[in-house]
Amino acid sequence: MSRRPLIVVSNRGPISFARAEGGERIARRGAGGLATALRGLLAREEVTWIASAISDEDRALVAETGGLVPEDAGAPCRLRLLAHDPEAYDGFYNVIANPLLWFVQHSLYGLGAQPVLDERFQRAWAGYVAVNNGFAVEVVAALDNAPQAAVFFHDYHLYLAPRVVRDARPDALLAHFVHIPWPQSDGWSVLPVDQRRAVHDGLLANDLVGVHTQRWRRNLVASAADVLGAGRDHDGRVVHRGRTTTITSRPISVDAGEFDALASSAAVLDAEELVVRGRRERLVLRVDRADPSKNIVRGFTAFGLLLDRHPEWHGRVVMLALLDPSREGVPEYDAYRDAIECEAAAVNARHASAGYQPVDLRIVDDFPLSVAGYKQYDVLLVNAVFDGLNLVAKEGPLVNDRAGVLVLSENAGAHEELGEWALTVNPFDVLGQAEALHAALSMDAGERERRADALANQVRTHDVGHWIDSLLDDLAGVSA
Amino acid sequence: MSRRPLIVVSNRGPISFARAEGGERIARRGAGGLATALRGLLAREEVTWIASAISDEDRALVAETGGLVPEDAGAPCRLRLLAHDPEAYDGFYNVIANPLLWFVQHSLYGLGAQPVLDERFQRAWAGYVAVNNGFAVEVVAALDNAPQAAVFFHDYHLYLAPRVVRDARPDALLAHFVHIPWPQSDGWSVLPVDQRRAVHDGLLANDLVGVHTQRWRRNLVASAADVLGAGRDHDGRVVHRGRTTTITSRPISVDAGEFDALASSAAVLDAEELVVRGRRERLVLRVDRADPSKNIVRGFTAFGLLLDRHPEWHGRVVMLALLDPSREGVPEYDAYRDAIECEAAAVNARHASAGYQPVDLRIVDDFPLSVAGYKQYDVLLVNAVFDGLNLVAKEGPLVNDRAGVLVLSENAGAHEELGEWALTVNPFDVLGQAEALHAALSMDAGERERRADALANQVRTHDVGHWIDSLLDDLAGVSA
Numbered sequence: 001m002s003r004r005p006l007i008v009v010s011n012r013g014p015i016s017f018a019r020a021e022g023g024e025r026i027a028r029r030g031a032g033g034l035a036t037a038l039r040g041l042l043a044r045e046e047v048t049w050i051a052s053a054i055s056d057e058d059r060a061l062v063a064e065t066g067g068l069v070p071e072d073a074g075a076p077c078r079l080r081l082l083a084h085d086p087e088a089y090d091g092f093y094n095v096i097a098n099p100l101l102w103f104v105q106h107s108l109y110g111l112g113a114q115p116v117l118d119e120r121f122q123r124a125w126a127g128y129v130a131v132n133n134g135f136a137v138e139v140v141a142a143l144d145n146a147p148q149a150a151v152f153f154h155d156y157h158l159y160l161a162p163r164v165v166r167d168a169r170p171d172a173l174l175a176h177f178v179h180i181p182w183p184q185s186d187g188w189s190v191l192p193v194d195q196r197r198a199v200h201d202g203l204l205a206n207d208l209v210g211v212h213t214q215r216w217r218r219n220l221v222a223s224a225a226d227v228l229g230a231g232r233d234h235d236g237r238v239v240h241r242g243r244t245t246t247i248t249s250r251p252i253s254v255d256a257g258e259f260d261a262l263a264s265s266a267a268v269l270d271a272e273e274l275v276v277r278g279r280r281e282r283l284v285l286r287v288d289r290a291d292p293s294k295n296i297v298r299g300f301t302a303f304g305l306l307l308d309r310h311p312e313w314h315g316r317v318v319m320l321a322l323l324d325p326s327r328e329g330v331p332e333y334d335a336y337r338d339a340i341e342c343e344a345a346a347v348n349a350r351h352a353s354a355g356y357q358p359v360d361l362r363i364v365d366d367f368p369l370s371v372a373g374y375k376q377y378d379v380l381l382v383n384a385v386f387d388g389l390n391l392v393a394k395e396g397p398l399v400n401d402r403a404g405v406l407v408l409s410e411n412a413g414a415h416e417e418l419g420e421w422a423l424t425v426n427p428f429d430v431l432g433q434a435e436a437l438h439a440a441l442s443m444d445a446g447e448r449e450r451r452a453d454a455l456a457n458q459v460r461t462h463d464v465g466h467w468i469d470s471l472l473d474d475l476a477g478v479s480a
Numbered sequence: 481m482s483r484r485p486l487i488v489v490s491n492r493g494p495i496s497f498a499r500a501e502g503g504e505r506i507a508r509r510g511a512g513g514l515a516t517a518l519r520g521l522l523a524r525e526e527v528t529w530i531a532s533a534i535s536d537e538d539r540a541l542v543a544e545t546g547g548l549v550p551e552d553a554g555a556p557c558r559l560r561l562l563a564h565d566p567e568a569y570d571g572f573y574n575v576i577a578n579p580l581l582w583f584v585q586h587s588l589y590g591l592g593a594q595p596v597l598d599e600r601f602q603r604a605w606a607g608y609v610a611v612n613n614g615f616a617v618e619v620v621a622a623l624d625n626a627p628q629a630a631v632f633f634h635d636y637h638l639y640l641a642p643r644v645v646r647d648a649r650p651d652a653l654l655a656h657f658v659h660i661p662w663p664q665s666d667g668w669s670v671l672p673v674d675q676r677r678a679v680h681d682g683l684l685a686n687d688l689v690g691v692h693t694q695r696w697r698r699n700l701v702a703s704a705a706d707v708l709g710a711g712r713d714h715d716g717r718v719v720h721r722g723r724t725t726t727i728t729s730r731p732i733s734v735d736a737g738e739f740d741a742l743a744s745s746a747a748v749l750d751a752e753e754l755v756v757r758g759r760r761e762r763l764v765l766r767v768d769r770a771d772p773s774k775n776i777v778r779g780f781t782a783f784g785l786l787l788d789r790h791p792e793w794h795g796r797v798v799m800l801a802l803l804d805p806s807r808e809g810v811p812e813y814d815a816y817r818d819a820i821e822c823e824a825a826a827v828n829a830r831h832a833s834a835g836y837q838p839v840d841l842r843i844v845d846d847f848p849l850s851v852a853g854y855k856q857y858d859v860l861l862v863n864a865v866f867d868g869l870n871l872v873a874k875e876g877p878l879v880n881d882r883a884g885v886l887v888l889s890e891n892a893g894a895h896e897e898l899g900e901w902a903l904t905v906n907p908f909d910v911l912g913q914a915e916a917l918h919a920a921l922s923m924d925a926g927e928r929e930r931r932a933d934a935l936a937n938q939v940r941t942h943d944v945g946h947w948i949d950s951l952l953d954d955l956a957g958v959s960a
Contacts, residue, residue, distance in 0.1 A: 107666065110590025111865050112772030112816065116781060117909040184664040186587065186699070189891060192906040219666070222702070292592030301596060336592065385591050411669060426672040429597040 004173075004479070005046040007142045009135055009161065010034060010154035011093070013051025014042075014076050015069075017058050025057060027074030033391060034154060034179075035076070037252055041468050042077045048146070050138050052089070052131075053081040067138075082138055084131050091127025092157070095120065099332055101156045104190050105180045106293040106386045117192065125195060129160060132202075136164035143169055150475055155179050159202045166205035173479050175208040177471070179252070180388040181413070182216040185226035200227045204240040207478045210250050210471055212389040212413040217249045248474045251417050254394050256463040262371050263399040271372035275320070278360065282317040282441055285377035285404075287370045287392045289326040290363060292336045295383045295409070295427050296323065297343045300359060302383070302433035304347035307358060310438050315356045317441060319381075322370050323363045337363070371395075377404040379440040382412055385427045389413035393422075397455035403448040405440035406455060407433070418458060421451040484653075484959070485526040487622045489615055489641065490514055490634035491573070493531025494522075494556050495549075497538050505537060507554030513871060514634060514659075515556070517732055521948050522557045528626070530618050532569070532611075533561040547618075562618055564611050571607025572637070575600065579812055581636045584670050585660045586773040586866045597672065605675060609640060612682075616644035623649055630955055635659050639682045646685035653959050655688040657951070659732070660868040661893070662696040665706035680707045684720040687958045690730050690951055692869040692893040697729045728954045731897050734874050736943045742851050743879040751852035755800070758840065762797040762921055765857035765884075767850045767872045769806040770843060772816045775863045775889070775907050776803065777823045780839060782863070782913035784827035787838060790918050795836045797921060799861075802850050803843045817843070851875075857884040859920040862892055865907050869893035873902075877935035883928040885920035886935060887913070898938060901931040 014035035015027040029035060041047065053059045053067075061069065062083040069079040084092070100121070103109050115121070135158060139151055143165075153162055153176040162174050188196045203209055204224060211217050221238055224230035230240040237244040262268055275283075284303065288294040303319045323340070327333040344361040351358045362369075374380075380396040393414040397406060408415050408422035415424065423436045494515035495507040509515060521527065533539045533547075541549065542563040549559040564572070580601070583589050595601070615638060619631055623645075633642055633656040642654050668676045683689055684704060691697050701718055704710035710720040717724040742748055755763075764783065768774040783799045803820070807813040824841040831838045842849075854860075860876040873894040877886060888895050888902035895904065903916045 106591075108590065108592045110588065110594070111586075111908070112588045112775075113777065113819070114590070115908055116778060117906075118781070118785065118911050121909075122911055184666050186664050186667065189906070190908055192909040192912055193890070295592075297593065298596060301598070305598065339593070410673070426597075426669070428591070428595055428670055429601075429672040431598050431602055432672055 005048070005146045005149040006041070007139060007146070007149050007151045008038065008047055008049045008077075008154070009051075009139060009151060009158060010049075011052050011097070011157040012054065013049055013079055013081065014038070015074055015079070016055050017061055017073075018055055019057055025061070025073075036255065036258070037464050037467070039076065039255070040465050041472075047077040048142055048149070049075070049077050049079045050135065050142065051079065051081060053083040059083045080138060080142070082134055084134055085127075088127035088130040091124030092131040094330070095124030096128040097157050098327060099330065102180070102293075103332075104187060105156065105183055107181075107183060107187055108292055108385065109190060111190065115190065132158060132160035133164055136161040136168070139165050140168045143172055149173075150175060150479065152177070153206070159199045161202065162205040163202040173475070174206040175210070175471075175475055175478070176203060176206040177210040178203070178216070178388070179212070181386045181411075182211055182219045182223070184219050185223040188223055188227060196227050200224055200230075201240070204228070204230065204238060204243075204245045206245055208246050208248060208474055210248050210474070212249065212251045213416045214249045215416060216388070216413065217247050220247055246474065246478050248471075250467055250470045250474070251413065251462070252389055252391070252467050253459060253462055253464045254391060254398060255465075256398060256460045259371070259395060259398050262368075263375060265368070267368035268371045268375070271366070271369040272375055275369070275372045275376045278318070278320075279376060280316050280318050280356075282313075282378045283373075283376055284317060284319040284379045284381055284437060284441075285322070285373045285396070286319070286381045287322045287373060287396070288324070290323040290333065290337050290340060291326050292332065293385050293387060295385045296321065297336075297339050298427065298430050298433070299381055299383050300340070300343040300347050302430040302437060303359065304350060305430055305434035306437045307347070307351045309434060313438075313441065314351065315353065318358060318360055320360045320373055321362065322366070322373055323361070324365050325363055371399060374399045375401045378402055379405050379407060379437060381407045381433075381437070382409060382414070383407065383425055383427050383433055384409045384412045387412040387414075393418055394459045397452060398459045400452060400456070403445065403452040405443055405448055405451065407436045407440055417462070418455060421454040421458070485528070485626045485629040486521070487619060487626070487629045487631045488518065488527055488529045488557075488634070489531075489619060489631060489638060490529075491532050491577070491637040492534065493529055493559055493561065494518075495554055495559070496535050497541055497553075498535055499537055505541070505553075516735065516738070517944050517947070519556065519735070520945050521952075527557040528622055528629070529555070529557050529559045530615065530622065531559065531561060533563040539563045560618060560622070562614055564614055565607075568607035568610040571604030572611040574810070575604030576608040577637050578807060579810065582660070582773075583812075584667060585636060585663055587661075587663060587667055588772050588865065589670060591670065595670065612638060612640035613644055616641040616648070619645050620648045623652055629653075630655060630959065632657070633686070639679045641682065643682040643685040653955070654686040655690070655951075655955055655958070656683060656686040657690040658683070658696070658868075659692070661866045661891075662691055662699045662703070664699050665703040668703055668707060676707050680704055680710075681720070684708070684710065684718060684723075684725045686725055688726050688728060688954055690728050690954070692729065692731045693896045694729045695896060696868070696893065697727050700727055726954065726958050728951075730947055730950045730954070731893065731942070732869055732871070732947050733939060733942055733944045734871060734878060735945075736878060736940050739851070739875060739878050742848075743855060745848070747848035748851045748855075751846070751849040752855055755849070755852045755856045758798070758800075759856060760796050760798050760836075762793075762858040763853075763856055764797060764799040764859045764861055764917060764921075765802070765853045765876070766799070766861045767802045767853060767876070768804070770803040770813070770817050770820060771806050772812065773865050773867060775865045776801065777816075777819050778907065778910050778913070779861055779863050780820070780823040780827050782910040782917060783839065784830060785910055785914035786917045787827070787831045789914060793918075793921065794831065795833065798838060798840055800840045800853055801842065802846070802853055803841070804845050805843055851879060854879045855881045858882055859885050859887060859917060861887050861913075861917070862889060862894070863887070863905055863907050863913055864889045864892045867892040867894075873898055874939045877932060878939045880932060880936070883925065883932040885923055885928055885931065887916045887920055897942070898935060901934045901938070
């Protein structure tokens with residue numbers, strides 16, 4: 001496997017272009033952790049990456065070059081950008097991928113009222129089809145240049161492309177990683193039957209599908225049976241339309257070396273001074289995108305209940321919430337941000353006193369501050385409603401200096417790997433979360449150290465290099 | 481089996497008491513169809529029914545008699561009412577059963593915000609436990625009087641009682657019917673782990689559990705494995721704590737004779753005159769409780785889309801919506817009723833013209849009017865978000881006189897039995913519903929008759945007597 005070239009396909013590429021003030025084109029590392037996660041791969045393998053042109057400058061570059069990013073432009077690998085039809089891309093991204101598929105896969109819809117699938121949905125779905133077709137055409141062209149290459153699709157933006165590639169190249173080696181939860185078939189019933197079948201049929205056009213947990217793996221095997229009538233072979237692979245797909249559970253991880261370096265960087269040390277100055281005896285931390293799946297409002301409610309029920313913590317503990325702004329302008333997200341601010345204010349109104357503000361809410365994109373928070377927390381709260389994995393639960397324990405306790409949702413994918421050393425909470429049970437915070441704050445030092453050491457050791461010995469190696473082994477197994 | 485006495489246990493009994501204006505105690509038939517469904521059983525078997533005292537007059541009777549309803553009081557069988565502690569009952573009924581279990585089992589929560597399980601939930605759960613214990617004590621006492629009796633629990637109010645009875649009487653024959661959908665295990669994860677285990681463990685204390693469809697049956701078998709680690713034996717029964725539980729799919733039905741009589745009753749004929757006078761060329765009907773699970777708002781949206789996309793129906797078709805008021809005073813229900821009225825008004829504002837109001841919304845409890853509607857519809861819309869069975873989909877075709885077409889949600893339990901003769905819709909896809917309404921209104925007479933005859937014949941040959949016989953057979957099989 002190791003010498004088979006790779007074609008990586010994802011909506012967002014490893015870099016995106018912008019214009020600097022001086023007018024020259026500059027490359028920026030894209031948001032999202034995929035490029036970071038794949039960095040080790042890019043160093044070792046021959047990779048062509050196909051991604052959407054997202055910024056205006058990306059589109060300008062495509063107009064100039066036809067899509068191939070020049071070698072000196074700062075990409076970490078050979079990179080081809082696709083400029084999709086803007087209307088199709090809008091439906092693909094802003095209606096189907098987010099919020100629809102995101103909400104379906106994180107079980108966020110209140111089905112009595114949402115979603116309402118109308119003509120806008122039908123037009124947007126046509127855009128999702130068109131953008132996936134555009135990716136597939138580009139993948140087929142790349143395969144023509146490198147017939148032995150393996151294709152590695154990423155995530156919920158690209159469920160349909162594998163089937164189109166498969167129909168054109170029946171013998172191609174296709175793999176796909178889904179980074180978000182896979183719901184059970186009743187959850188998928190939110191999509192009309194044609195669309196839910198297309199999603200499953202597209203994904204099962206791959207030879208290999210990776211997810212973060214055994215739970216999502218079981219859900220996928222079962223929903224493939226319920227939605228498509230797919231069977232199983234004697235090795236547990238899914239059988240559909242005469243082909244087999246191996247479903248593998250491979251939890252993604254972080255680059256331990258990178259975090260070690262970050263933890264002692266000047267930017268983080270500066271931020272840490274601020275955190276140390278602002279902290280009380282104990283610090284409860286959360287670090288998240290401002291997304292309803294992250295369960296931020298209930299986290300504040302639980303912290304308020306902690307102070308109600310255990311007044312001995314009053315004045316002694318602060319909850320620092322570092323929230324990356326997310327999908328601003330999308331109504332569901334704007335409303336959620338209002339709810340976040342409202343609940344934080346309510347807890348502060350109830351429990352603040354002279355010189356003491358229990359909730360410190362910061363909606364900012366400040367990664368050094370997050371890492372500083374990781375080093376300083378006594379309790380890290382990860383109470384996600386549903387989460388494919390949740391990297392915060394790995395990043396925090398890796399660099400924490402205080403034998404901090406991880407309070408972890410049973411519905412975060414990371415729970416399967418880390419749950420035995422965390423305090424488990426149900427994301428809807430704010431009373432249980434309040435009591436888990438109290439238990440974490442009250443835990444004796446020996447127990448805290450035992451758990452914190454085990455967490456850090458698990459992450460360090462199962463870092464992102466391990467994830468890549470496992471997937472390459474899976475791919476080699478499938479191609480053999 | 482036929483001579484084994486039965487102990488029926490449900491929250492709501494077959495009758496409830498009130499004071500007439502003259503001051504005398506009168507018996508009223510309870511709301512809900514369970515008593516109707518069991519009427520055939522009451523006629524044939526020796527039945528003791530145990531139910532909650534709900535009205536003030538029910539409680540007064542318990543104070544006088546200790547709970548046993550006098551033989552001359554109008555009950556259709558031996559009836560014992562339980563007066564629960566009012567605070568415990570409030571939590572049991574108004575917090576846990578409705579909305580929590582109802583919303584969980586119909587997948588109605590928008591999990592980003594609801595539910596928030598706090599101290600109120602914990603207190604209410606204690607009430608749910610206490611009321612279930614109260615029922616169990618009464619069942620054990622009834623078993624002491626009739627040791628050979630089979631116990632037949634009903635619905636989501638009583639998930640815990642069977643385990644308490646089982647612990648006290650290991651050899652008792654226990655059965656339970658769940659009348660609402662059974663969600664998959666991710667849906668159950670809304671309950672904290674102790675509560676979701678208690679629900680499954682309680683239900684599996686029964687020898688026999690009945691649900692309306694194979695779909696809910698599969699979900700229950702799978703969630704028992706996921707939540708409790710329950711296994712299967714070689715006959716497909718669920719194995720838990722060393723005992724087996726048979727899960728059976730038995731769709732409830734209606735009393736065909738009763739509906740035939742109703743259809744020609746004076747009250748229905750009077751109502752039918754009104755319906756005929758108000759109708760245009762075509763009538764689209766819906767009959768439901770005003771519950772978010774029934775998907776009433778999206779039904780209006782779809783009807784509005786029909787008029788947008790197919791203006792030839794303007795002035796020719798009216799949608800009559802007959803909605804039974806439900807759970808008034810519960811915030812979720814009050815808000816839903818507002819949304820219903822708002823969407824109906826929006827469609828009328830867009831499409832009304834002189835003498836033509838496309839949506840005729842009536843929020844009234846008027847059963848003769850519903851039956852009159854059943855006789856007169858050209859299209860019956862049943863687009864439930866999720867529904868255990870949905871009796872409207874059976875009642876309508878049984879008495880309809882116009883070869884009307886059934887448009888039926890894939891998530892209504894009745895779809896498993898009736899789907900092949902209905903037009904299937906996805907409940908979230910309002911565009912698909914609009915096009916299904918158009919197809920139904922445009923269907924040629926031969927096709928309509930073929931489908932309508934098949935529906936009526938299926939219901940007539942599988943009426944409620946068939947349901948009772950099947951369950952008694954199942955019970956006999958389990959006890960053998």
